[in-house]
Amino acid sequence: MTTTSNPDAPFPPSHDVVDNVMLLSTLPNLRTPHFLIPVIDHAAKSARKRLIIVLFSRHFNVQYSQKDPLKKEYLTFPEISSLSRTASWDAVQRLLTFIYVQATKVAYGLNNVLMEIDVLLKGFNEDVDPNIGNSMDICFRVTGDSIATPLPESVKLLRQAYLRPGEREMEPTMSSIGTPNLSGHTLPPTYPVTALGGTFDHLHSGHKILLSMGAYITSKKLIVGMTDDVLLQNKSNKHILQSFPVRKENVRKFLNMFKPDIIADIVPIDDVYGPTGWDPDVQALVVSKETVGGAEAIEKHRAEKNLPPLQPFLIDVISATSASLDHEDVNFLKEHKLGSSYIRQWIVDNNKQVEKEEARLKEETTS
Incomplete structure (x- = not known):
């Protein structure tokens, strides 16, 4: 695979399959990110063992203030940009499920059922684990995406490749749903x-x-x-x-x-x-x-x-x-x-297939 640090570069022409892959992307809002489908597809097909997807959004910003989070005058601007966790429950679980299903579909399609897939949600006002890039082989980014938070050295040192996203839907940004609409929402954040x-x-x-x-x-x-x-x-x-x-x-x-x-x-x-x-x-x-x-x-x-x-x-x-x-x-x-039942059955069936193939090869070498 041709690797480039040019954010405007097209899709790499072929898949260079490695053990561990990282994918970073900013989310403009919490709507289902269909534009990430080709990016996730490419990243998942490039991984043998592990795929870590890190999604950044100002709406995942951490509220560090110990004061009443409903009183916005006590919060910093990044904290105000974050969403009430309980108010955004439905949107975030739909988002997480969409991302996990896209990556898992690719892994299962390649009969790589045991590939480890992790999806992380990060705000712009929190630190990314400095060791997150350790043991990764490549970091995929989205063409045109600028992540508004410093990335750790362990990520910067990785081989970088930019992937073109799918078509983005014409939709408003989170200006209309970016801060929690607390009218009628009585649960704490x-x-x-x-x-x-x-x-x-x-x-x-x-x-x-x-x-x-x-x-x-x-x-x-x-x-x-x-x-x-x-x-x-x-x-x-x-x-x-x-x-x-x-x-x-x-x-x-x-x-x-x-x-x-x-x-x-x-x-x-x-x-x-x-x-x-x-x-x-x-x-x-x-x-x-x-x-x-x-x-x-x-x-x-x-x-x-x-x-x-x-x-x-x-x-x-x-x-x-x-x-x-x-x-x-x-x-x-x-x-x-x-x-888990599906996975255990896959392990049993896969082990049988491996044993069958080993027996066939042994028979060929002795005949």
Whole structure:
């Protein structure tokens, strides 16, 4: 692949496949960024093992002020540009899902199901991890895009290549929806303590959307209830299941990368409640469509124990029936479901195929 540092250069003519790829892009607003489809496609096809996508927007700016964030006179201009995390919940989960699905579709299409894909959201008033470029082989940028925040030396030292985006829709910038419209929105911008739960086996895009959104609305601590090994004995291909320590470490590493300034409290659970069954400090609960029943049980249990009610937040775009996804993405989710069961079955089938190929080659060499 021809690599260039010229921001006006066309697409590199061919794919130079490397192990680890980084893609950086600025978002003009929180609408679905269809213009990034060809860019993500190229970046994902260039990666063997890992793809990190970092999306920058002033609407992800961090509000550092300890004063009331609703009183804008206390905030700096970059902080005023940020969005209420709870008010932007729907837009951000649609955005994250769109990006993850585009990259995952490419990886699955190349039968590279185990490729690690991470999507990070960064404001212009926060530091990027100085080590984020370590172990990366190339950094893709979007032609014409100027990122309004200093990039760490580990990124600057990478080989740079600019990719032309797809056609941009004619739409207003975030001037109309850039700052939170608080009329009718009564929830606080973030919650100090949020909880969510899951198995998190072979951490995949669906898990990362759930974890990202939980961290997105959390200011201090995210409690992750992780299903203990004892409860996973009836899972399909259980011999492929990762152990609790491995699953815990994978979740911890991801959360530390996505939002390092919050506490990731990852605890084993052997019932539907976990810490939400007794911890009065939890204020919010992130659930998927598949776990809504569990959220209702938690609500009833907390009422019986005279614990404060939890504000629920629903992740609904991962569902294959989501009306917010494009038709192609819906079909992809119907087939693959972004699930651990699919991944474990793929590992089993792939191992069989590898063994079959090795046996064939051995037979040829001995005949």
